[in-house]
Amino acid sequence: MKHLFVLFFILTLGFSSCLKKVEGVDDLTTNIYDTAYSGASWFYIEEAYSFFNTLGQPRVMVLCIVPSNATPGLKPTSFYTTAQVNAEDLGLIYAPKENDGSYEFYLDVSDDGTDSYCVTMAVYNAEDSTSINGFTECVNL
């Protein structure tokens, strides 16, 4: 009987070592679809350059990339976002998923004569048509 008690308590203590605090519970702010997102900017500007379009107008192309590790595990086939470059509001735009799980946004904006272009992008929430977790990244031509 005494041995049974000892064995039982050893097993209990063994099991109790597994009952530790669940990791990650206090850090549920890493999903960009979460309004309480507290991570860093989820996109970056790959490059920006000026060009003339087919009508001969001066334009600026800014390439923004949303890397695969910044988006949820279940990748949507298209990533919707709202964008604004300097004072020009581009509205709702989207980009298809690339093979590596990233999304590339080619933002074609008018040349306003400045060298610096700041892009503000926010994740579009289709359920209530709102934009959340907006970040601004700037680049010089």
Add this chain to the structure above:
Amino acid sequence: MLARIYFLLSALLVCSTLGLSQDNKASEGDSTKRIRRPLLPSEGVIRFLVDVDNGYFEVLVNDSLLIKRYMDTLPEGNYSATVWSPGYTPMPFHFIVEAGKINTQHLTLHHNTAKIDFVNSYREYRNKFHTSVTLPGCLTLANTLISGSFMIAAFDIRKKVVEDVALYQQAALNSEVNDIKLRVEKNNLRYSVYRGIFYTGTGFSLALLGTTIYTALRFKRRNAEPVYLDQSPWHDRFSFQVSPFGCRLQFNIG
């Protein structure tokens, strides 16, 4: 093993043949079957009906004949005898054997003081045993089982929380993210409560186990189980030994 079985069977056979096993509830028809020979004209049968709780008694007749049967055949006459049973005070009595008749002698024995003291002390011993061992042991077991049930429940909840945390990283909808976070918050709170109950209960169980061991050891150290041994007052006069090789009746003179 076979030798033991053979010994027991031999002993039973011999004892049943000699009528040493007592049967105070035997009917009249059964008693007549045991009379192996017809009564002589000067003989009679005496039957003892002794009121004892153990079913065993011995009768010493005229300080010379020890009877361990509930009835026997004796020459007619007046006899003085003493009856004894384990736990009872020996009681002298007289009986008459009439020729050709079966006389019945009703006897009521009284417990001896040693037996009464033994019963009281054994009751006290058992009460102390239950207080020192059974009760703390049961409390320990019950507390341990309750703690174990909370441990199992906590494991289940923890599994759900871990799954939801993984789902959070996968969700690509704001509503889904909010639902998962609500579930995680609720289940994690329950997990923390169950975990706390389990750890507290385990602490109590360990304390109770220590208490049980301490009280049991103290009980064992301070108390000895009362033993009651009552020998026949005539145990040194006669002895009957049975073995697989035969039986021996021994009389001690002096």
